[in-house]
């Protein structure tokens with residue numbers, strides 16, 4: 222699917238602010254894909270659709286998670302996590318995206334997972350560092366992303382886990398698993 226068509230499908234699903242964020246993720250994902258050797262067209266498409274389900278009603282997302290037999294543990298954690306796997310499902314069902322790598326990058330863009338693909342990493346990181354993001358620590362991760370993809374990713378996950386823990390909020394375990402699997406593989 223071409224960029225313009227994808228953007229036309231996604232735009233009505235989002236607020237203006239979230240659409241601008243999506244454009245930022247798209248530009249950033251294309252740059253990271255070019256730098257680290259991921260497929261640029263897949264990165265573009267996954268970025269455009271990554272927040273496709275962001276504004277679906279909670280009840281609709283809960284129903285999809287149950288009916289599609291997605292991991293039930295999702296329902297025990299913050300509903301903010303749900304739009305990622307539900308977005309992958311709806312991008313396929315409603316927009317006809319059938320590339321498994323693209324769908325997985327959408328599915329894991331919030332939590333990460335064990336053994337993230339290069340495309341998963343590019344989308345996770347692009348979502349974190351796109352130019353519209355302003356939160357403590359983001360500039361450090363932006364700098365790291367110019368040097369090493371895994372180091373930047375680990376720092377982003379660390380920040381997210383610490384942010385949640387500081388607020389005494391539960392941490393969905395896939396993020397710990399993603400963090401461990403990258404740190405163990407990089408030998409650092």
Ligand SMILES: Nc1ncnc2c1ncn2[C@@H]1O[C@H](COP(=O)(O)OP(=O)(O)O)[C@@H](O)[C@H]1O
Nearest residue numbers: 299301302330331332348381391392393394396
């Ligand atoms: N492991 C986790 N456990 C619980 N919440 C998480 C976890 N990882 C991310 N989140 C939360 O999920 C929310 C959505 O994240 P994300 O999809 O990355 O951003 P966006 O708000 O742009 O869609 C954020 O509020 C984030 O703090």
Ligand SMILES: [Fe+2]
Nearest residue numbers: 271272330331
């Ligand atoms: Fe998201």
